[in-house]
Amino acid sequence: MTSLLATTLPSRFRWTDTLAWLPWIISAGIVGYAFLSGGYVVTLVVFALIYAVFVIGLNIFMGFTNQVSFGQNAFAAISGYTSAVLTTAYEWTTLPAIAVGVALAVLCAFLIGYPTLRLKGHYLAMGTLAIGLITYEISVEWSSVTQGYMGISGIPPLGIGAYEVTSDRGQLALLVVIVLILTFMSARIRTSRLGRAFFAVAGSEDAARALGVDVARYKLASFILSAACAALAGSLFVHVVGFVSPEVFGLHMVILSFTMLYVGGIGTVAGPLLGALIVSLLPDTFRAFKDYQDLAYGAVLILLLIYAPRGLAALFDRYVPAKKVGGAP
Amino acid sequence: MTTLSLKNVTRRFGGLVAVDSVSFDIGSTGVTAVIGPNGAGKTTLFSLISGALAPSDGQIFLDGRDITGIRPEDVAARGLIRTFQLVQLFQNMSVLDNVKAGQHLHTRGGIFAALARPGWARREETQIEARAWELLEFVGLSDHAHAFATALPYGQQRLLEVARALAAKPKLLLLDEPAAGLNADETKRLSGIIRRIAETGTAVLLIEHDMTLVMNTADEVVVLDFGKKIAQGLPEEVQKNPDVLAAYLGGVEIGHG
Ligand SMILES: Nc1ncnc2c1ncn2[C@@H]1O[C@H](COP(=O)(O)OP(=O)(O)O)[C@@H](O)[C@H]1O
Ligand SMILES: [Mg+2]
Numbered sequence: 001m002t003s004l005l006a007t008t009l010p011s012r013f014r015w016t017d018t019l020a021w022l023p024w025i026i027s028a029g030i031v032g033y034a035f036l037s038g039g040y041v042v043t044l045v046v047f048a049l050i051y052a053v054f055v056i057g058l059n060i061f062m063g064f065t066n067q068v069s070f071g072q073n074a075f076a077a078i079s080g081y082t083s084a085v086l087t088t089a090y091e092w093t094t095l096p097a098i099a100v101g102v103a104l105a106v107l108c109a110f111l112i113g114y115p116t117l118r119l120k121g122h123y124l125a126m127g128t129l130a131i132g133l134i135t136y137e138i139s140v141e142w143s144s145v146t147q148g149y150m151g152i153s154g155i156p157p158l159g160i161g162a163y164e165v166t167s168d169r170g171q172l173a174l175l176v177v178i179v180l181i182l183t184f185m186s187a188r189i190r191t192s193r194l195g196r197a198f199f200a201v202a203g204s205e206d207a208a209r210a211l212g213v214d215v216a217r218y219k220l221a222s223f224i225l226s227a228a229c230a231a232l233a234g235s236l237f238v239h240v241v242g243f244v245s246p247e248v249f250g251l252h253m254v255i256l257s258f259t260m261l262y263v264g265g266i267g268t269v270a271g272p273l274l275g276a277l278i279v280s281l282l283p284d285t286f287r288a289f290k291d292y293q294d295l296a297y298g299a300v301l302i303l304l305l306i307y308a309p310r311g312l313a314a315l316f317d318r319y320v321p322a323k324k325v326g327g328a329p
Numbered sequence: 330m331t332t333l334s335l336k337n338v339t340r341r342f343g344g345l346v347a348v349d350s351v352s353f354d355i356g357s358t359g360v361t362a363v364i365g366p367n368g369a370g371k372t373t374l375f376s377l378i379s380g381a382l383a384p385s386d387g388q389i390f391l392d393g394r395d396i397t398g399i400r401p402e403d404v405a406a407r408g409l410i411r412t413f414q415l416v417q418l419f420q421n422m423s424v425l426d427n428v429k430a431g432q433h434l435h436t437r438g439g440i441f442a443a444l445a446r447p448g449w450a451r452r453e454e455t456q457i458e459a460r461a462w463e464l465l466e467f468v469g470l471s472d473h474a475h476a477f478a479t480a481l482p483y484g485q486q487r488l489l490e491v492a493r494a495l496a497a498k499p500k501l502l503l504l505d506e507p508a509a510g511l512n513a514d515e516t517k518r519l520s521g522i523i524r525r526i527a528e529t530g531t532a533v534l535l536i537e538h539d540m541t542l543v544m545n546t547a548d549e550v551v552v553l554d555f556g557k558k559i560a561q562g563l564p565e566e567v568q569k570n571p572d573v574l575a576a577y578l579g580g581v582e583i584g585h586g
Contacts, residue, residue: 066421185444188443188444188446189440189443189444192438192442192443192446192450192454193433193436193437193438193439193442193443193450193453193454194438194439194440194442194443195443196422196426196429196430196433197430197433199419199421199422199426199430200419200422200430200433202419202421203417203418203419203420203421203422204417204418204419204420206381206401206413206417207413207417207418207419208419208430209381209400209401209402209405210379210381210401210405210410210411210412210413210417210494211405211410211430211431211433211434211493211494211496211497212402212405212406212410212433212434212497213402213430213433214402215402221439221440225440267421
């Protein structure tokens with residue numbers, strides 16, 4: 001039984017507990033640096049934080065509940081375009097436009113999730129991929145509303161009523177607050193009955209059902225929460241950039257968000273933020289490598305996945321299982 | 330008082346009749362064991378009772394209500410909880426959280442409770458935590474409460490699965506080969522645990538290969554062979570039943586499996 005000690009979670013204080021703060025300290029360091037230095041780094045970090053909103057949601061569905069969706073960009077697009085159209089063509093103010101955008105995306109998530117979440121494994125993944133592609137096609141083809149490839153410009157910045165946040169640092173501060181609130185929410189979900197139901201679905205659907213967990217229902221709940229975050233990210237994006245086109249929410253958004261989730265730490269609380277910041281800043285860090293920039297970036301990603309397969313934050317997370325030790329056949 | 334009642338329950342897989350018109354009743358107390366050679370249809374029978382599989386024919390009643398073909402989560406909500414032949418723990422959670430998750434049916438609260446944490450939700454959380462510790466104490470796992478479920482040796486994983494099932498407050502508990510992979514000591518302890526579960530008023534239906542365990546724990550035994558019920562009765566009777574002896578001698582195994 002002594003071998004168990006190594007994998008027993010600390011019930012008393014241990015120095016490793018302080019390590020749990022490391023992902024936060026690194027993230028705070030990056031954001032703080034951007035805030036102080038200003039300029040280009042601020043823009044990078046602002047985009048990273050918008051992505052963090054997206055990835056926090058993806059993590060609830062993929063990390064907590066262990067499902068796969070390649071189509072969360074659809075909800076970003078639905079909300080982003082709703083925001084864009086309502087604030088430009090209909091001259092709404094930002095906040096109600098975002099609210100309607102997110103609500104519409106959540107409604108779509110419900111309508112799409114209800115039938116597709118009954119599919120298993122590959123079918124679900126294929127289904128979600130289709131959702132993303134269909135949304136993309138609609139944003140291209142429905143040009144009377146979306147302006148097709150041209151996109152919609154002149155979207156007003158974030159703000160409440162007449163007060164608009166236009167400065168880079170103002171946007172950065174606002175996004176930090178939003179990301180902190182969402183991170184706090186995801187931490188609370190994780191340690192609640194709802195979160196345990198998500199983790200139960202992730203661990204064993206059969207066992208979850210045998211204990212009375214309505215698996216279909218919790219998958220749908222997780223999908224909707226995830227879609228709501230994606231939607232919010234989509235709207236934040238269009239208001240920060242002031243412009244939207246179909247490419248903004250294309251397949252690269254899916255690839256980037258997956259990379260962030262896996263690098264940061266899938267299933268952890270700090271992972272999405274850390275992953276979003278690091279993946280956004282890495283390519284730039286390697287600018288000195290000139291032509292080999294992409295190569296260096298790829299190499300670092302591969303090294304990360306080899307040495308931290310559950311992501312960076314998982315290295316410091318008390319709630320992520322260590323390697324399997326003995327016992328089971 | 331009858332808790333579970335099977336009437337001609339049948340399940341076919343293509344041409345194979347895995348469970349063939351099985352009928353029996355079990356009472357609201359005591360331990361009933363289902364035994365039979367490998368492939369006799371025991372696990373399939375459990376899956377039919379717990380709603381994981383739908384019967385091809387026949388009916389299943391729990392406390393007089395027809396539960397044939399309803400979803401497993403609805404069967405669970407009516408107080409019938411099963412464990413699995415191959416342990417199905419929530420590997421991504423601690424031992425303690427596994428048992429907390431087992432109390433899902435007896436707690437409430439969704440996204441609002443998770444985020445706003447009103448007083449009732451906090452009290453509920455305290456209660457289920459206390460209950461989880463009790464159950465871990467009961468099966469002897471409280472020292473490992475904070476370990477990950479997968480870090481436990483196999484025998485203890487089985488005990489954890491039992492504790493998690495008990496957390497759901499079953500009226501009827503179905504255990505599928507709980508002693509598989511346990512050593513003699515652990516099996517003896519398990520036998521004691523099963524007896525104590527039965528004493529607290531939970532009916533237990535048990536699939537078991539280990540004859541010593543069956544003889545020491547079961548009040549009644551049902552024997553399956555090739556999907557058919559070939560005997561039912563007290564352990565001592567069944568042990569001497571010629572059909573049963575033939576089934577076991579004719580099969581690959583004798584006694585232990
Ligand atoms: N899902 C399935 N599909 C096809 N055949 C199955 C399935 N599940 C079980 N069987 C078959 O049904 C028979 C009974 O299996 P099972 O219930 O697991 O037996 P036991 O638990 O008594 O060892 C076996 O012949 C097995 O191969
Ligand atoms: Mg079996």
